[in-house]
Amino acid sequence: MAGGGGTRFWPLSRKTAPKQLLNLSGKEIMVNEAIDRLSPVARDGVFIVTNELQKAKMFALLNGRVEAEHILSEPAARNTSACIGYAAMEILKKYGDGVMVVTPSDAYIKDNLKFAEVLKTAVAAAENTGKLVTIGITPTFPATGYGYIQYAEDGGEAKPVKKFVEKPDEKTAKGYLESGDFVWNSGMFVWKASVILEKFKELLPDVYSCLEEIAASFGSADEKEKIKKIYPSITSVSVDYGIMEKCRDILVVPGEFGWNDVGSWDTFGVLHTADNNGNVQIGDTLAIDTKHTTVFSSGKLVAAVGVGNLIIVETDDAVLVCPKDRAQDVKKIVDELKNRGREELL
Amino acid sequence: MAGGGGTRFWPLSRKTAPKQLLNLSGKEIMVNEAIDRLSPVARDGVFIVTNELQKAKMFALLNGRVEAEHILSEPAARNTSACIGYAAMEILKKYGDGVMVVTPSDAYIKDNLKFAEVLKTAVAAAENTGKLVTIGITPTFPATGYGYIQYAEDGGEAKPVKKFVEKPDEKTAKGYLESGDFVWNSGMFVWKASVILEKFKELLPDVYSCLEEIAASFGSADEKEKIKKIYPSITSVSVDYGIMEKCRDILVVPGEFGWNDVGSWDTFGVLHTADNNGNVQIGDTLAIDTKHTTVFSSGKLVAAVGVGNLIIVETDDAVLVCPKDRAQDVKKIVDELKNRGREELL
Numbered sequence: 001m002a003g004g005g006g007t008r009f010w011p012l013s014r015k016t017a018p019k020q021l022l023n024l025s026g027k028e029i030m031v032n033e034a035i036d037r038l039s040p041v042a043r044d045g046v047f048i049v050t051n052e053l054q055k056a057k058m059f060a061l062l063n064g065r066v067e068a069e070h071i072l073s074e075p076a077a078r079n080t081s082a083c084i085g086y087a088a089m090e091i092l093k094k095y096g097d098g099v100m101v102v103t104p105s106d107a108y109i110k111d112n113l114k115f116a117e118v119l120k121t122a123v124a125a126a127e128n129t130g131k132l133v134t135i136g137i138t139p140t141f142p143a144t145g146y147g148y149i150q151y152a153e154d155g156g157e158a159k160p161v162k163k164f165v166e167k168p169d170e171k172t173a174k175g176y177l178e179s180g181d182f183v184w185n186s187g188m189f190v191w192k193a194s195v196i197l198e199k200f201k202e203l204l205p206d207v208y209s210c211l212e213e214i215a216a217s218f219g220s221a222d223e224k225e226k227i228k229k230i231y232p233s234i235t236s237v238s239v240d241y242g243i244m245e246k247c248r249d250i251l252v253v254p255g256e257f258g259w260n261d262v263g264s265w266d267t268f269g270v271l272h273t274a275d276n277n278g279n280v281q282i283g284d285t286l287a288i289d290t291k292h293t294t295v296f297s298s299g300k301l302v303a304a305v306g307v308g309n310l311i312i313v314e315t316d317d318a319v320l321v322c323p324k325d326r327a328q329d330v331k332k333i334v335d336e337l338k339n340r341g342r343e344e345l346l
Numbered sequence: 347m348a349g350g351g352g353t354r355f356w357p358l359s360r361k362t363a364p365k366q367l368l369n370l371s372g373k374e375i376m377v378n379e380a381i382d383r384l385s386p387v388a389r390d391g392v393f394i395v396t397n398e399l400q401k402a403k404m405f406a407l408l409n410g411r412v413e414a415e416h417i418l419s420e421p422a423a424r425n426t427s428a429c430i431g432y433a434a435m436e437i438l439k440k441y442g443d444g445v446m447v448v449t450p451s452d453a454y455i456k457d458n459l460k461f462a463e464v465l466k467t468a469v470a471a472a473e474n475t476g477k478l479v480t481i482g483i484t485p486t487f488p489a490t491g492y493g494y495i496q497y498a499e500d501g502g503e504a505k506p507v508k509k510f511v512e513k514p515d516e517k518t519a520k521g522y523l524e525s526g527d528f529v530w531n532s533g534m535f536v537w538k539a540s541v542i543l544e545k546f547k548e549l550l551p552d553v554y555s556c557l558e559e560i561a562a563s564f565g566s567a568d569e570k571e572k573i574k575k576i577y578p579s580i581t582s583v584s585v586d587y588g589i590m591e592k593c594r595d596i597l598v599v600p601g602e603f604g605w606n607d608v609g610s611w612d613t614f615g616v617l618h619t620a621d622n623n624g625n626v627q628i629g630d631t632l633a634i635d636t637k638h639t640t641v642f643s644s645g646k647l648v649a650a651v652g653v654g655n656l657i658i659v660e661t662d663d664a665v666l667v668c669p670k671d672r673a674q675d676v677k678k679i680v681d682e683l684k685n686r687g688r689e690e691l692l
Contacts, residue, residue, distance in 0.1 A: 330651060336632060
């Protein structure tokens with residue numbers, strides 16, 4: 001899933017350069033890192049769901065990792081259920097059936113080997129049991145920004161899910177952390193394409209009938225036209241809300257592999273090694289008497305003196321200064337730029 | 347006096363663009379503002395003392411305000427006494443004698459009319475009494491960054507100086523402020539050229555003999571060569587320390603005209619009108635949930651969210667972020683750039 005248009009890494013992220021196309025780690029763009037870490041299990045290839053705005057640029061940046069006909073393009077963003085259903089239909093058509101691993105393309109994973117182990121466990125579980133399987137992240141702090149999954153301990157690697165819960169308040173999150181049987185909902189799923197489509201049919205029948213109509217046009221002359229017409233009318237609902245929370249008999253594989261959703265600039269630091277003062281400096285920078293600050297330069301010298309817990313980012317056409325604990329509010333800047341008609345900066 | 351190479355407005359100020367050549371007010375470069383506000387008293391013209399590095403650029407920026415032969419160039423910076431003595435010698439040579447107003451070129455004065463009144467009083471006092479006259483600034487807060495002058499109240503506009511005192515600590519400064527008979531030392535002086543040179547002869551005889559030797563070459567073929575040879579050997583001493591603090595019988599004219607030495611970025615705001623949040627924004631900027639912050643853009647959009655009491659400056663080749671109360675430490679950046687051999691940024 002690589003269709004997001006995230007604004008929270010502005011001024012680095014833009015409409016035509018969303019987070020998944022950014023090289024935040026200094027190594028590779030995020031979507032390529034996601035593809036490469038799937039390779040131990042993605043035996044028959046990788047599908048990408050994105051949109052028309054990003055498709056051409058993404059294909060170029062993929063550098064041969066994914067064949068052109070595996071890049072699906074949504075005519076409109078209709079949340080994760082439509083995205084996943086569309087891909088499942090493609091898989092059914094191309095392979096008859098198969099286990100699919102569904103993952104966002106813009107999260108960071110530190111330990112790719114451990115991640116591959118967890119994936120293999122999940123793939124085997126999905127294949128052998130025919131159940132929906134989700135990947136849970138063993139929590140390391142009482143996060144209030146993620147949903148949680150409670151599981152029953154039965155000794156197996158893929159454990160029965162008791163329930164999905166929404167983002168908790170801090171007190172509740174602390175309880176979850178202490179209980180030991182809650183994991184973060186990573187938004188990564190493993191299941192047979194046929195199984196998830198059965199669930200769509202049962203729990204999201206309207207979405208399913210749209211998907212069926214689209215799938216009927218696959219390979220025909222009017223495929224593109226059909227998708228363009230039908231897709232935007234699909235109900236916009238997340239797969240968590242539309243399917244997972246309403247299903248029984250789901251399995252979760254808990255994993256510890258250094259996962260971070262890198263949701264905004266405040267977590268940018270996890271992608272890099274900080275210096276002795278806790279600063280992460282990228283490009284031509286100079287930080288004096290400065291602590292726990294991210295200084296990112298795309299060209300000019302960026303100098304800071306006497307600051308702490310700040311984010312300072314310079315790109316070709318903009319500069320951002322923001323405290324780490326206000327990183328969510330970078331969105332406010334993007335909104336205001338929209339208001340002011342500054343399209344060139346969006 | 348316009349020879350300073352101030353680094354405290356980096357990245358705006360550079361070796362070849364020191365503070366006095368910057369348009370910090372958005373109206374005119376500082377040296378031109380200084381010249382224009384002297385015009386009510388500078389009957390016979392203005393002399394500028396600067397250096398070779400700045401001379402050509404300055405002459406161009408003066409836009410006809412000062413004739414080329416009135417721009418004196420120091421081969422080396424030797425503090426204010428050499429600078430003032432050099433100019434006094436030039437005045438003696440060109441005009442026989444005359445009252446000279448000595449002023450830094452890089453201070454801000456809000457009320458030019460009031461300033462002209464004070465200058466006229468000081469010029470009359472210097473002319474009529476033959477004494478050294480200095481301009482004092484009625485203090486508005488217990489500043490620890492300026493020297494002070496204590497005067498005796500005798501009912502006149504030009505008052506006898508009791509003593510000069512160095513920069514005080516905060517407690518002492520509070521006492522000065524409450525006493526009512528202390529003013530800030532503005533570094534502005536008014537006296538006859540012949541009178542100040544007599545004081546050089548008496549109190550700084552070595553400096554005086556160097557100046558005499560230089561003056562002897564004025565108009566001759568080897569004038570430039572002589573200055574280049576002798577000037578760097580002049581003892582470097584401020585006129586405050588070398589003359590004023592050692593003299594009796596000095597007059598001070600206290601004045602209130604909105605003076606500010608604009609010593610560093612933290613005082614940049616006095617040159618501008620802040621918005622309702624106390625922010626001063628210059629150029630293409632955007633400040634959200636931001637207070638008491640200076641945002642200065644030379645080109646790119648500079649956006650801040652959730653910050654306070656910061657200085658954010660963007661120029662063609664550098665970005666600075668610094669808390670207002672650390673503005674003095676901008677010098678540390680310049681020093682470090684020197685260490686790193688980043689000549690292009692100095």
